[in-house]
Amino acid sequence: LHSSQDRGDGSVKYILSGDGAGVLFIIDENTGDIHATKGLDREEKSYYLLRAQAVDKITGRPLEPESEFIIKIHDINDNEPTFTKEMYTANVPEMSDIGTFVLQVTATDADDPAYGNSAKIVYSILQGQPYFSVEPETGIIRTALPDMNRETKDQYLVVIQAKDMAGQLGGLSGTTTVNITLTDVNDNPPQFTQSMYQVSTLESAPIGFSLGRIKATDADIGENAEVTYNIIDGDGMEMFDIITDKDTQEGIIHVKKPLDFESKRLYSLKVEAMNTKLEPRFLHVAPFKDIATIRVTVEDVDEPPTFNKPYYTIEVDEDAKEGTIVGTITAQDPDASKNPVKYSLDRHTDLDWIFNVHSENGSIFTLKSLDRETSPWHNISIIATEINNSKQSNQIPVYIKVLDINDHAPEFVIFMETFVCDNAIPGQLIQTISAVDKDEPPGGHRFFFEMAPEATRNPNFTIRDNKDNTAGILTRRKGYYQSRVNTYLLPIIVSDNDYPVQSSTSTLTIQVCTCDSAGNLQSCNTEVMSLPAGLSTGALFAILFCIVIFLTVILILFASSKRQRKEEPLTFSKDDVRDNIVTYNDEGGGEADTKAFDIGTLRNPKAIDNKLRRDIIPEAILSVQQTVPLWQSTDVRAFIIQRLHENDEDPTAPPYDSLATYAYEGNDSMVESLSSLESISKDESQDYDFLCDWGPQFKKLADMYGGVDSDRDS
Known part of the structure; x- marks a missing residue:
């Protein structure tokens, strides 16, 4: 540096500041010469910005304004080219044409590309010829030979050089390695190792049984070596099948249909092996499939019938x-x-x-x-x-x-009980009945409902067949009074339509109940009971009348014995084993004895025990019901059942299901004894049916109420 104010007398001092001042660059303060203290690297810094000033050495006063200047570093070829990777990897299909692109490599030079040829790079191949080549300016690697076969060689090591100075002598260079792999293409067909195979199997081999395996080899790899097997011809195409094992690329022959040694013993199959994936550009070379023959021998076994x-x-x-x-x-x-x-x-x-x-x-x-x-x-x-x-x-x-044959009669679905309101009107539906049949006729069930013959002239109710396997019970009059009849029994016949026709009779119990004006049930006096079908009303009257007479005679005999107070010791026979034996040691008073009403007097007065029985619930003693007298009800069946029910429920009524011993004998008995063991008479003229001689009179009574239809019923 030199200032115009410097006259050479040493009065001017030069000062340097800025990038690298005092470190890389120093200035002679007397002469203004700038020197570099060490070597400079353009690649690190290509220029430096400095400031200089001239001042009076004595006073330190600036002689000129401060000025800036730049020091530029000129490049020299001191850096060799460097590749972006130390090693490259590339793939190229086998059998590729010449000039097929493989890979592009790139090298850089740290020198200044704008200054000479220090950064101008040229690429060349040092190793890998004659298989590959590289473009000098771009670094693109291409194939140099045609039909490179992967099955012959699949790996290549190529060395590429990058040299600066445009490749001239004296230039610097760098190298890289490229590993090139030939990828497989389907250029090889599958091939069987032999043209004919022999397999055998027993005729008892089940369907799906594996007979053996065959394999066609393929020089290719991966999906190019995948093989599909098919039976294309032969007399065993229907009997056998072949499938491909994807893991081993083998063909598995298995049984498709049952074999029979007696029918056919030898089968021939033509099997084809073909690649799954085909390369169109190689199909003209040769067919990519192979064919082999398989002979299957069927062996005999002892088979069951x-x-x-x-x-x-x-x-x-x-x-x-x-x-x-x-x-x-x-x-x-x-x-x-x-x-x-x-x-x-x-x-x-x-x-x-x-x-x-x-x-x-x-x-x-x-x-x-x-x-x-x-x-x-x-x-x-x-x-x-x-x-x-x-x-x-x-x-x-x-x-x-x-x-099925028609061997069962239809029956009601459930036991039928119903009621009729005392204010019912004629034609009112009170019940719908249906039936079931265990048989199953082909055309389906068809049931017919009708009154039993003895009830066809029933003035109270009628039946209407609904033609759908149900029937309705209808009233025929109005005014049903509980005080007269509280229960009606309606026998109904249901029959089927199959051959032979089967029918059954069931009795519908209809109770008379009190209802409001809307027909809602309010109360019923008696419980609806069921009796076996087939008994007419007249027959029930006759049975009831005989029972009433019999009970009356028994009460008279008991009343007669009550007058006798003669005491007898309570004695028993020495043969009395007290095992299901009832001993009668008392003679009744006969028909003449009509003043006795207490049956307890037939026993020894001293033996009477006022204790309550242990087998009777005390509350049940008060539950005796009052029944309607016979002359207030014409329904004899309900009357008998009600009386029987009351006596069964009455804990004070005999018998007590225990041993009853009568040791007290009454007086004035006309029949001498009540015991069935001692009353056997040799007089054949004696009439034992005198109790039921009132039948004709009873029939007249029953006819007044319309309850007897024939002499048989009476």
Whole structure:
């Protein structure tokens, strides 16, 4: 540096400041010369910005304003080219054409590209010829030979050089390595190792059984080596099949249909192996598939008997008699020897021994009568066994269907009880009834409802068949009074429409109840009871009348004995074992004795015990119901049932289901004894039916109420 104010007398001092001042650069303060203290690197810093000033050495006063200047570093070729990677990896398909792009490598030079040729790079290949080449200016690597085969060599090591100074002598250089792999293409077809294969199997081989494996090799790899096997021809195409094992690329031959040594013993198959993925540009070279022949030999085995059907279905009527043949099954030995076969029934399938099978001809017959309503189906199994070899047997299911016949009468669905309001009007529906039948006619059930013959002239109710297997009970009049009749019995006949026609009779119990104006039930005096069907009203009157007379006579005899107060000691026979024996040691008073009413007086007065019985609930003693007198009700059946019910529920009424001993004898007995053991008379003229001699008079009474229809009923 030099200032115009410097006259050379040493009065001027030069000062340097800025980038690197005093470190990289120093200035001679007297002369203004700038020196570098050490070597400079353009790649680190290409220029420096400095400031200089001239001042008076004595006063320090600036002689000139401060000025800036730049020091530029000129480049020299001191850096070799460097690749972006120390090693490159590339793939290229085998059989590629010449010039196929493989990879582009890149190198950089730290020198100044604008200054000479220090940073101008040229690429060249040092190793990898003649397979590959590199473009000098771009660094693109391409294939240099055609039809490079992966199956011959699949890995190549290529060394690429980058040299600066445009490749001239004296330039610096750098290298990199490129690993190039040839990728596989499907340029090889699969091939069998032999043209014919031999396999064998037993005729008993099940469907799906594997006979063996074959394999076609392929020089390719990956998906290009995947093979599909198919049977394309041969007489065993329907009997066998082949599938591909994806893991091993083998063809597995398996049985498709059951084999039979007696029918065919040798099969021939043509199997094709073909690649799954094909390369179109190689198809013209050769077909990418191979064909081999497979011969399958079927070997004989001793087979069990076979049936001509997979199962049997047999129908038989349920009224079939014992020993009836219901069907026949057939089995035979499939082997060439044709051994005879015997039949037997698997008793685990017929524990009740309903069927059996003839051992020689296979006919199935019944051992017992059948009932479809109990068992509509019988599933049994028949066993066929070779007579010469008992180990060879086979079993077949037989389904026996029992056909229905009309052997059951229809019945009401439930026990029918209903009521009629005392204010009912004529034609009012009081109940809808329906029926069920255990039989199952083919056309479905059709039931018919009608009154029983003895009730066809019933003035109280009628029945209407609804034609839908139901019937309605209708009133025929108005005004039903509980004080007169509180229960009606209506016998109804229900019949079916099958052959032979079956019918049954059931009795509908209708109770008279009090209802409001809307027909809602309010109260009923008596409980609806059921009696067996078939008893007419007149017959019930006769039975009731006899019972009433009998009870009256008994009460008279007991009353007569009450007048007798003669005491007798309570004695017993020494033979009395007290085991279900009732001893009568007291003679009744007979018909003349009508003043006795207390049956307790027939016993020894001292033996009377006022203690309550232990087997009677005390509260039940007060639950005796009052019944309607006979002359206030014309329904004899309900009257008898009600009286019977009251006596059963009355804890004070005899008998007590215990031993009753009568040791007190009454006086003035005309029949001498009440005991059935001592009243046997040898007088054949004696009439023991005198108690029921009032029948004709009772019939007149019953006719007044319309309850007796014939002399038989009376």
